[in-house]
Amino acid sequence: MPTSHRHQIAILGLGGIGSAAFHELSRRGIDVIGIDRERPPHELGSSHGQSRIFRVAYFEHPDYVPLAIRARERWVEIEANDSRRVFIPTGGAWVGKEDGRHVGDSRMAADLHGLRYDMLDGSETTKRWPALRVPDGQVCFHEPDAGVVCPEHAIRHFLENGEEHGGRVLCGQTIKSVRPEDDGVRILLERDEIIAEKVICALGPWTDDLVRTPDVELQPTRQLLGWTRPSNPMSLREGRLPVWLFADDDETIQYGFPLCDRLPGSSGAKVARHYQLEACDPDTVDRVIGEADEAFLTRELETRIPAAAGPLIDARVCMYTMSRDEHFVIDRHPDHDRVIMACGFSGHGFKFAPAIGEGLADIALEGKSRLSMNFLSSARFKHE
Ligand SMILES: Cc1cc2nc3c(=O)[nH]c(=O)nc-3n(C[C@H](O)[C@H](O)[C@H](O)COP(=O)(O)OP(=O)(O)OC[C@H]3O[C@@H](n4cnc5c(N)ncnc54)[C@H](O)[C@@H]3O)c2cc1C
Structure with a gap:
């Protein structure tokens, strides 16, 4: 018994x-x-995987904003009461079409809730953060209250x-x-x-x-996280680069993090994609990273953030649990x-x-x- x-x-x-x-x-x-x-x-x-994006101007739906504001207050308190790094206020730069989901809807959520933000064109963006390259026809939404949470x-x-x-x-x-x-x-x-x-x-x-x-x-899906050996680490350091995100043409996202000290795991530059990958069974999900996975993670880095481009030195599989x-x-x-x-x-x-x-x-x-x-x-x- x-x-x-x-x-x-x-x-x-x-x-x-x-x-x-x-x-x-x-x-x-x-x-x-x-x-x-x-x-x-x-x-x-x-x-798992060292870092998560924290943002407040929520493009998925403005109703999340009050929850994000409360979460930020708590992350700041937790950070102040722990010797480990839990929350790092780096700000966030979201690059995409002005009227696209990631820029346009972030801006709408920010306006609706009176949040701080800046809109920058390509040259203003690169002047502020030399590592970032905004493609022609796109802009950068900068959210100063964004940051990195270490899971x-x-x-x-x-x-x-x-x-x-x-x-x-x-x-x-x-x-x-x-x-x-x-x-x-x-x-x-x-x-x-x-x-x-x-x-x-x-x-x-x-x-x-x-x-x-x-x-x-509910549908679990297989997702990827990777770390490159960056070609120019200095320009990716915390203080010189915010959390960044580029909207792909199909409105999925490639994103990454500044190099921050005292986080667990790899010392490379972390890059990932928010993308609906293949459905999986959580007990049998393929945890081996193949060549196609590597190519998928590093694609477009050379044009968007060349300082982060380099060979993939580490990667992990993680899972989303998608609702409808x-x-x-x-x-x-x-x-x-x-x-x-x-x-x-x-x-x-x-x-x-x-x-x-x-x-x-x-x-x-x-x-x-x-x-x-x-x-x-x-x-x-x-x-x-
Ligand atoms: C690659 C990736 C990137 C992400 N990026 C971001 C981001 O930038 N920003 C953001 O906000 N969110 C992000 N997320 C989402 C976020 O990480 C998840 O929403 C969150 O971690 C979900 O946590 P959870 O506690 O629901 O699930 P889990 O962390 O999976 O926890 C479930 C727990 O249940 C336990 N369990 C399951 N079955 C049993 C059982 N039968 N008996 C006992 N224990 C059991 C498991 O061991 C596990 O510990 C990302 C997720 C992934 C995978």
Whole structure:
């Protein structure tokens, strides 16, 4: 018989989202347990690879802006209270067509919410950041409040600080089943059983294995991160280059980061693409980087940011969990009041982690959040 333990709230999955919820609930003095089969941070899910873009002028939808503003306040606080680098305010330069999605819609979100930004032409951009080359017919939207979040350092902060506040972390056991019952939710692990009054499900690409939500379709996809040996590292250093992004013709994105000291992992220049790559099974995803992957990551660097162009010296596979409309799903499960879902982060969730942690804690404790997150409810899929 497995040993049974009772807790007020259990968090299933301790990637960026689950660990942030764990941290927030512990800070509020709640009896919380966080469960993961790995020992986060790890490289098998969605929350690894040294850096994530943080931005506020949200081209995906202006409704995310208040959440991003709150997340930024929290990242700044966390950074001030941790000796590791968690948040680096580098600013961001988004290059594309003036009326295209990444420039035009960022600008719209910024105007709507009164955010600071500058619009620069090609020569103004290169004067300010000599590494960047704006293609003819394109412009640069500069967002001073953008920056870099380090996912590994953030997760360590959330878990260690959460434990200091009394939360319990249980790693190294796979969750086998989750059964909502009248008096609580029964979580069966390999060796233990946990019974919790409420459960927050933050299982990333594995969500559907354990808790499905009617009407919500989730699709994990294989994604790539790479590091080049840059031809001119000096011009890529933090302070001389913001986080950068170039819109491709099909409105997908190539992006990268300045060279920042004291981040984990490779010392090369990090480059990536935000792109809907092939669907995958999270248990069997191909983690080997092939020649086509290398070419895909480094394509166009020579013309856009020649200082970052160079041989690929390191690369990793990571996973997105796409929802149908590419927006998050943060909501109580429609059939099980004790289960709260946090999934479908569609490749853009990490920047919001501390704000989402607060929102999830509110929903678990009070039924709804003070933060404006209603637009992320699963009800939007019901009548599609
Ligand atoms: C290449 C790439 C680039 C990205 N860039 C950005 C960016 O620039 N900005 C941004 O904001 N976001 C970005 N994202 C998105 C962001 O990183 C994700 O939205 C976020 O990390 C999702 O975290 P998660 O906690 O939902 O999932 P995960 O990190 O995958 O966590 C899920 C956890 O659940 C655990 N688990 C699963 N099943 C079980 C089980 N049965 N038993 C026990 N434990 C289990 C796993 O071990 C894992 O630790 C990027 C993502 C990728 C892949």
